[in-house]
Amino acid sequence: xxxxxxxxxxxxxxxxxxxxxxxxxxxxxxxxxxxxxxxxxxxxxxxxxxxxxxxxxxxxxxxxxxxxxxxxxxxxxxxxxxxxxxxxxxxxxxxxxxxxxxxxxxxxxxxxxxxxxxxxxxxxxxxxxxxxxxxxxxxxxxxxxxxxxxxxxxxxxxxxxxxxxxxxxxxxxxxxxxxxxxxxxxxxxxxxxxxxxxxxxxxxxxxxxxxxxxxxxxxx
Amino acid sequence: xxxxxxxxxxxxxxxxxxxxxxxxxxxxxxxxxxxxxxxxxxxxxxxxxxxxxxxxxxxxxxxxxxxxxxxxxxxxxxxxxxxxxxxxxxxxxxxxxxxxxxxxxxxxxxxxxxxxxxxxxxxxxxxxxxxxxxxxxxxxxxxxxxxxxxxxxxxxxxxxxxxxxxxxxxxxxxxxxxxxxxxxxxxxxxxxxxxxxxxxxxxxxxxxxxxxxxxxxxxxxxxxxxxxxxxxxxxxxxxxxxxxxxxxxxxxxxxxxxxxxxxxxxxxxxxxxxxxx
Ligand SMILES: Nc1ncnc2c1ncn2[C@@H]1O[C@H](COP(=O)(O)OP(=O)(O)O)[C@@H](O)[C@H]1O
Ligand SMILES: [Mg+2]
Numbered sequence: 001x002x003x004x005x006x007x008x009x010x011x012x013x014x015x016x017x018x019x020x021x022x023x024x025x026x027x028x029x030x031x032x033x034x035x036x037x038x039x040x041x042x043x044x045x046x047x048x049x050x051x052x053x054x055x056x057x058x059x060x061x062x063x064x065x066x067x068x069x070x071x072x073x074x075x076x077x078x079x080x081x082x083x084x085x086x087x088x089x090x091x092x093x094x095x096x097x098x099x100x101x102x103x104x105x106x107x108x109x110x111x112x113x114x115x116x117x118x119x120x121x122x123x124x125x126x127x128x129x130x131x132x133x134x135x136x137x138x139x140x141x142x143x144x145x146x147x148x149x150x151x152x153x154x155x156x157x158x159x160x161x162x163x164x165x166x167x168x169x170x171x172x173x174x175x176x177x178x179x180x181x182x183x184x185x186x187x188x189x190x191x192x193x194x195x196x197x198x199x200x201x202x203x204x205x206x207x208x209x210x211x212x213x214x215x216x217x218x219x220x
Numbered sequence: 221x222x223x224x225x226x227x228x229x230x231x232x233x234x235x236x237x238x239x240x241x242x243x244x245x246x247x248x249x250x251x252x253x254x255x256x257x258x259x260x261x262x263x264x265x266x267x268x269x270x271x272x273x274x275x276x277x278x279x280x281x282x283x284x285x286x287x288x289x290x291x292x293x294x295x296x297x298x299x300x301x302x303x304x305x306x307x308x309x310x311x312x313x314x315x316x317x318x319x320x321x322x323x324x325x326x327x328x329x330x331x332x333x334x335x336x337x338x339x340x341x342x343x344x345x346x347x348x349x350x351x352x353x354x355x356x357x358x359x360x361x362x363x364x365x366x367x368x369x370x371x372x373x374x375x376x377x378x379x380x381x382x383x384x385x386x387x388x389x390x391x392x393x394x395x396x397x398x399x400x401x402x403x404x405x406x407x408x409x410x411x412x413x414x415x416x417x418x419x420x421x422x423x424x425x426x427x428x429x430x431x432x433x434x435x436x437x438x439x440x441x442x443x444x445x446x447x448x449x450x451x452x453x454x455x456x457x458x459x460x461x462x463x464x465x466x467x468x469x470x471x472x473x474x475x476x477x478x479x480x481x482x483x484x485x486x487x488x489x490x491x492x493x494x495x496x497x
Contacts, residue, residue: 117343136345
């Protein structure tokens with residue numbers, strides 16, 4: 001059933017596509033980390049309209065599938081605007097926006113766990129809003145939620161095959177292409193599965209290490 | 221209101237600056253009310269603080285003392301009435317046209333520069349060392365250089381007896397030490413008036429003394445006005461120029477420590493004081 005020489009023959013191609021998978025996942029996650037933070041901060045704006053706009057954006061993005069958003073960004077946006085991005089850039093942008101809204105919830109839980117007295121002390125010391133955020137609130141809000149953020153990185157990795165819908169040749173699409181040429185499905189899909197498994201294991205290990213470090217740091 | 225002038229005990233504290241009767245009061249509450257939903261917790265307060273004045277605010281818990289102090293620190297906005305600092309309203313700005321409009325951030329920050337607050341639960345920044353807690357605002361708000369801020373902070377920490385703990389983190393300090401750091405952190409900004417909200421009531425009894433001692437020293441040496449919200453009656457008697465007794469959102473009685481503690485007039489105050497033995 002399993003043909004080792006065939007597996008060895010297709011491995012380099014699959015690994016090359018896997019680089020796309022990793023690249024898109026990491027870049028998408030990085031973008032989501034930034035977008036999530038911006039959303040979480042503006043969701044606490046003193047201006048009601050700003051809060052409302054942010055809440056609507058988050059609600060909208062979260063209640064539509066990633067696939068629809070990717071199609072929109074890749075196929076519709078260039079028709080509506082002068083903007084047009086490569087498949088990779090669109091994938092990163094889509095992942096960043098989509099998971100940014102989820103990460104904003106993670107940030108929110110971290111921010112809400114910072115006692116109100118911290119905001120008040122900062123105000124009594126006359127710190128600016130920006131200084132309060134970056135020197136007082138976020139350094140306390142973010143470390144405890146880093147493991148939760150890491151879990152979203154794993155989710156994003158597993159979501160990357162969706163990007164094949166906008167022609168990004170990530171590892172699963174590459175496996176499918178290989179299979180359609182050779183009519184051998186077993187090896188390519190198995191290898192793709194193993195690659196995902198290995199990456200997830202490595203990331204899970206990283207997250208649980210992080211969890212332990214944070215627990216130690218924030219216990220007592 | 222300006223009882224220091226006629227009041228004999230002012231003479232016993234000659235090093236204290238005596239307020240110029242013509243200068244506007246440093247702080248002036250005008251018909252201030254505060255309501256949380258249906259609950260009116262401050263019911264029309266008029267109160268002034270002169271520059272350098274040490275005012276003790278006493279009263280049963282729930283009477284609105286904290287709310288009164290928090291409103292001066294701009295942590296709460298009055299429902300009605302005004303709070304003036306050196307004649308300027310905290311929450312309103314006068315435009316060149318003479319119209320008053322709601323205060324913007326710049327106005328609030330400018331006036332807030334005159335005001336400091338020390339909290340019951342310290343509210344130190346737990347992720348920063350003692351020295352970073354104390355230098356953060358001088359550097360960022362007053363724009364002092366790292367060296368200047370450090371020097372000022374060390375001096376202030378010396379005054380509260382903690383200059384040996386510069387790189388310690390708050391979690392490794394006792395409650396009394398934490399509160400002394402918090403006092404230094406507020407003092408280093410050199411406000412003209414400081415609210416101390418029951419700064420010893422979260423402390424173990426054996427740690428209260430060290431904080432009160434520091435506060436007494438500050439009251440003696442500094443020309444900063446102080447609003448001392450406290451349940452420590454001996455302490456209030458010792459350092460206050462004037463004592464205000466409030467209950468249920470109103471001022472019931474005020475006067476010199478000798479009057480308030482020696483000859484309480486109202487039944488409310490007498491029964492309140494009797495609980496302190
Ligand atoms: N944020 C708030 N929301 C609702 N009620 C409050 C709030 N803060 C204070 N109160 C109420 O206002 C009253 C006065 O509180 P406070 O000013 O803390 O009194 P004190 O400091 O004299 O004990 C209390 O009944 C308290 O429950
Ligand atoms: Mg109180």
